[in-house]
Amino acid sequence: MSRDLTVSIDAMGGDAGPGIVVTALARSIVRHPAVRFLIHGDEAVLNPLFAKRPKLLPRIEIRHSAERVRMEEKPSQALRRGRNTSMWRAIECVAKHDADVAISAGNTGALMAMSMYQLGLIEGLDRPAIASLWPTKRGQSVVLDVGANIQSDAQQLVDFAVMGEAFARAILGLERPIVGLLNVGSEDQKGNDAVRGAAHILRGAKLPIEFCGFVEGDDIAEGTVDVVVTDGFTGNIALKTAEGTAKLVIYFLRTALRRSLLGRMGGFVAGGALNALRRKLDPRASNGGIFLGLNAIVVKSHGGTDAMGFASALDMAIDMARADVTAKIAADRAMLAVPETTV
Amino acid sequence: MSRDLTVSIDAMGGDAGPGIVVTALARSIVRHPAVRFLIHGDEAVLNPLFAKRPKLLPRIEIRHSAERVRMEEKPSQALRRGRNTSMWRAIECVAKHDADVAISAGNTGALMAMSMYQLGLIEGLDRPAIASLWPTKRGQSVVLDVGANIQSDAQQLVDFAVMGEAFARAILGLERPIVGLLNVGSEDQKGNDAVRGAAHILRGAKLPIEFCGFVEGDDIAEGTVDVVVTDGFTGNIALKTAEGTAKLVIYFLRTALRRSLLGRMGGFVAGGALNALRRKLDPRASNGGIFLGLNAIVVKSHGGTDAMGFASALDMAIDMARADVTAKIAADRAMLAVPETTV
Numbered sequence: 256m257s258r259d260l261t262v263s264i265d266a267m268g269g270d271a272g273p274g275i276v277v278t279a280l281a282r283s284i285v286r287h288p289a290v291r292f293l294i295h296g297d298e299a300v301l302n303p304l305f306a307k308r309p310k311l312l313p314r315i316e317i318r319h320s321a322e323r324v325r326m327e328e329k330p331s332q333a334l335r336r337g338r339n340t341s342m343w344r345a346i347e348c349v350a351k352h353d354a355d356v357a358i359s360a361g362n363t364g365a366l367m368a369m370s371m372y373q374l375g376l377i378e379g380l381d382r383p384a385i386a387s388l389w390p391t392k393r394g395q396s397v398v399l400d401v402g403a404n405i406q407s408d409a410q411q412l413v414d415f416a417v418m419g420e421a422f423a424r425a426i427l428g429l430e431r432p433i434v435g436l437l438n439v440g441s442e443d444q445k446g447n448d449a450v451r452g453a454a455h456i457l458r459g460a461k462l463p464i465e466f467c468g469f470v471e472g473d474d475i476a477e478g479t480v481d482v483v484v485t486d487g488f489t490g491n492i493a494l495k496t497a498e499g500t501a502k503l504v505i506y507f508l509r510t511a512l513r514r515s516l517l518g519r520m521g522g523f524v525a526g527g528a529l530n531a532l533r534r535k536l537d538p539r540a541s542n543g544g545i546f547l548g549l550n551a552i553v554v555k556s557h558g559g560t561d562a563m564g565f566a567s568a569l570d571m572a573i574d575m576a577r578a579d580v581t582a583k584i585a586a587d588r589a590m591l592a593v594p595e596t597t598v
Numbered sequence: 599m600s601r602d603l604t605v606s607i608d609a610m611g612g613d614a615g616p617g618i619v620v621t622a623l624a625r626s627i628v629r630h631p632a633v634r635f636l637i638h639g640d641e642a643v644l645n646p647l648f649a650k651r652p653k654l655l656p657r658i659e660i661r662h663s664a665e666r667v668r669m670e671e672k673p674s675q676a677l678r679r680g681r682n683t684s685m686w687r688a689i690e691c692v693a694k695h696d697a698d699v700a701i702s703a704g705n706t707g708a709l710m711a712m713s714m715y716q717l718g719l720i721e722g723l724d725r726p727a728i729a730s731l732w733p734t735k736r737g738q739s740v741v742l743d744v745g746a747n748i749q750s751d752a753q754q755l756v757d758f759a760v761m762g763e764a765f766a767r768a769i770l771g772l773e774r775p776i777v778g779l780l781n782v783g784s785e786d787q788k789g790n791d792a793v794r795g796a797a798h799i800l801r802g803a804k805l806p807i808e809f810c811g812f813v814e815g816d817d818i819a820e821g822t823v824d825v826v827v828t829d830g831f832t833g834n835i836a837l838k839t840a841e842g843t844a845k846l847v848i849y850f851l852r853t854a855l856r857r858s859l860l861g862r863m864g865g866f867v868a869g870g871a872l873n874a875l876r877r878k879l880d881p882r883a884s885n886g887g888i889f890l891g892l893n894a895i896v897v898k899s900h901g902g903t904d905a906m907g908f909a910s911a912l913d914m915a916i917d918m919a920r921a922d923v924t925a926k927i928a929a930d931r932a933m934l935a936v937p938e939t940t941v
Contacts, residue, residue: 392849402782405790439745439834447748447831472838476846488790489832491782493839495815500843503819506735508851 263354268361278562333365391478404487409452425578435470435480606697611704621905676708726891734821747830752795768921778813778823
């Protein structure tokens with residue numbers, strides 16, 4: 256069996272502990288027969304867990320780390336004291352080219368700080384971004400940034416467009432993903448300086464990007480574009496507002512169904528559909544944020560995820576590494592940096 | 599019958615034309631027996647419509663205006679050429695104290711520009727805001743600003759908190775509404791300068807405001823707080839993202855129900871519940887944005903609304919005028935302006 260990829264896993268992140276990682280791996284080794292997994296964490300905890308799953312043993316390597324990053328730890332603190340944590344070590348393997356991609360369900364801020372520090376930014380980029388896959392009427396779209404940055408200027412938004420476009424080509428399998436800038440209206444004069452400036456640059460840039468201008472909040476769920484670009488403040492609030500709204504709608508529906516006998520009957524019969532819907536909207540299914548803009552991909556699985564969620568984040572990490580999204584972003588960004596007169 | 603309030607209506611706004619206004623009034627005159635309505639628009643259109651509803655005639659007064667503001671018109675253009683439009687005249691009646699509150703389903707930007715120009719801002723305020731009522735798990739919450747401003751500094755966010763709190767007391771009937779600032783995390787150090795600055799001012803202010811700190815996007819639907827304060831860029835995108843998500847969930851549910859015979863049966867039986875849900879989430883039901891911060895209330899009904907939507911926007915306008923929200927905002931804002939040493 257040829258080894259094509261190695262995934263470096265922080266097994267101690269996440270609220271549920273390393274048990275979900277082990278269960279997720281049982282699925283991943285079947286789906287990805289040529290992938291190797293480096294498992295970082297406390298071997299006193301990990302060894303007994305893996306001993307129960309002998310099929311996993313030829314495909315994994317446990318690397319002991321005595322400490323872990325706590326969920327409530329500040330990024331700066333984790334960075335200072337965290338060299339012996341499973342999170343640091345998981346990223347370190349990628350930085351040292353022992354592995355192709357890192358994944359953790361732990362503290363997002365600490366993971367970003369450690370990834371920035373160890374992997375560094377792709378040349379020409381100012382800031383990384385966190386991308387997220389959203390379910391839409393037409394399938395899935397990429398939204399970024401959903402929380403790596405607090406505010407972004409025009410050039411940073413353009414960089415997010417480059418990253419998101421490369422991500423969409425790799426993960427959604429689109430040849431020319433359509434990119435839109437999130438704004439409060441579709442007319443040219445709408446929005447703040449950053450979005451208007453970014454639109455101006457994207458319209459003039461000689462990039463292989465299908466830029467379609469401004470889109471609005473409801474265009475995300477519509478699937479109007481494949482890549483929705485926004486600053487991390489707005490993107491994070493939009494993401495959480497959407498999650499809250501989806502939960503609310505399902506809550507209302509359950510309440511309405513319980514209200515009448517006919518409704519209760521309907522609820523019973525419609526139960527399957529409702530469960531299918533819940534799975535479709537479940538944050539575990541399109542789980543995780545992807546850190547883009549660094550010299551390797553790091554995937555942040557949802558902190559409250561279960562084995563199924565971690566397994567789908569693993570799928571994403573493997574797809575990203577295989578498609579070499581980082582190289583695509585670097586190539587596009589380099590193209591953007593060429594002065595226009597020489598093109 | 600004593601006259602307690604007069605509502606000034608732009609009957610020519612909205613995609614559906616004045617027909618929905620007439621139908622909405624048929625409901626409103628019953629619900630609000632002591633309210634009078636001034637109807638602005640083209641009498642050649644309005645007279646025949648009202649002639650068919652003789653019960654309305656003693657309660658309304660048609661005021662002819664030859665022109666109307668078009669939906670695609672720029673606010674600046676509407677302001678320049680629009681003195682003979684039904685929208686201008688509807689606001690003018692309020693400015694001249696002929697009416698207590700104005701309502702229109704027309705062009706939002708033009709309505710805001712004309713309202714600012716004719717009514718002016720409450721003393722001490724820099725900017726108006728548009729407030730919106732959101733359905734939540736606990737009932738309804740107020741979110742503002744949802745689109746009057748592109749960006750806001752700390753003091754403007756504080757002003758929005760004052761406005762939103764007065765609105766919540768008046769419309770949600772809460773004695774001490776709980777106010778939160780929308781942010782990307784609940785910890786003190788999170789967010790941009792504007793939200794952190796606003797939190798600092800609100801914590802120190804001697805205002806009758808129950809300020810609970812930062813809330814996140816998913817707290818809106820949870821109903822964690824009664825008033826969610828944010829800048830108009832983020833608020834507008836959050837509002838439209840939520841609308842899009844609600845539609846998407848219902849679309850997914852219908853699709854899932856159609857997929858199997860059992861599902862189709864369930865869908866048939868659950869149809870009542872689904873319709874109840876759609877009504878609950880319908881933008882027409884909690885319809886309209888309320889312009890706050892001006893020296894009178896102006897209600898913007900949804901442009902694509904029907905008679906039911908316009909009727910509920912009318913209810914809101916009447917409630918707002920009766921509660922004298924404008925006076926409450928002015929009083930709170932004046933309190934905020936008093937130097938701390940003299941308090």
